[in-house]
Amino acid sequence: MKKHNFSAGPCILPEEVLQKASEAIINFNDDNLSLLEISHRSKPFVAVIENARSLALELLGLENKGYKALFLQGGASNQFLMTAYNLLNKKAAYLNTGTWSSKAIKEAKLFGELVEVASSEDKNFNYIPKGYEIPTDVDYFHCTSNNTIYGSQMKSFPETNVPLICDMSSDIFSRQLDFSKFDLIYAGAQKNMGPAGTTLVIVKEDVLGKVTREIPSMLNYQTFIDKDSMFNTPPVFAVYTSMLTLEWLKDLGGIEFIEKVNNQKSALLYSEIDRNPLFKGAVVKEDRSHMNATFSLTDNNLKETFNTLWKEANINGLDGHRSVGGYRASMYNALPLYSVQALVDVMQELERKA
Ligand SMILES: *Cc1c(COP(=O)(O)O)cnc(C)c1O
DSSP states (O other), X not given: XXXXXXXXXXXXXXXXXXXXXXXHHHSGGGSSSOGGGSOTTSHHHHHHHHHHHHHHHHHTTOTTTTEEEEEESSHHHHHHHHHHHHHOSSEEEEEEOSHHHHHHHHHHTTTSEEEEEEEOGGGTTOSOOOSOOOOTTSSOEEEESEETTTTEEOSSOOOOSSOEEEEOTTTTTSSOOOXXXXXXXXXXXXXXXXXXXXXXXXXXXXXXXXXXXOOOGGGOHHHHHHTTTOSSOOOHHHHHHHHHHHHHHHHHTHHHHHHHHHHHHHHHHHHHHHHOTTEEESSOGGGBOSSEEEEEESXXXXXXXXXXXXXXXXXXOOBOOTTTOSEEEEOXXXXXXXXXXXXXXXXXXXHHHO
């Protein structure tokens, strides 16, 4: 039986996507060739990447609004520098909500002056700062919508006249937002969209072309826009599998549908964390992530018993990130509600045993 997979990333993908992806490795498009051994410029693959790009825009409600969807390489981490390379002329504003934001800040400092508008580092990133001011003379404001490691999530985004850039690696396609408020969104595929190896970038074309520096071709968004994400060989398997996940999501009813399921899953787990005296949540309630729930035992002596119980219950990937400790249950789109129920059952079993 397949494990209940709470892995933070790379993470669970829908069964039918894994099935179709594995078939394509042997025989893609009924052409008796593998997806991995045909030209990325062949008609069948060009159709795949075009479909993936248009599905991404469609699901986010961004068709015909001046946005381009790109499938790039280098992970979300490469976007930390690529965003700054392409958009930072003099000064940019950043919100620091955790490890990934801090890394983005570090890279951007190579390109100009940084204003850290607020940080939650004082409390080990267990909340999302609010009420900060974004200077009006910055080239853009950058934030991280969901903090995969600490388990916090931005529930609203600031109103600002400067371009808005967001790292949505771990919650893209998980909830409805007015995505047209953002000028650039990026997300590593391996959290909520596909396998590792590609990063989705959604960029509003009119924010580009404003920096004076020269940008190397491989780091220039315009290069990939002009070549339809095919300036060089794209990661064909990651793009294909991402396309399958986006199709799966569309067939289910899109973000509107999956958001309801995601809310059910997180409500089920958080209510158990709050009810069960043996557990406590790591993040302040109003900022808790629907994707990554972080929690710990109130009595560390129960650690071994709990670890044995969840492993026996066929659960995978519950250990917290090495920088935080405790536990982290990642509940991405493909995780079924019954997996969360399996975890809740184990938490209740621990309570009976303790
Ligand atoms: C995982 C993650 C990253 C890093 O992604 P890579 O593809 O490994 O570079 C960046 N930001 C967030 C929010 C993440 O969850």
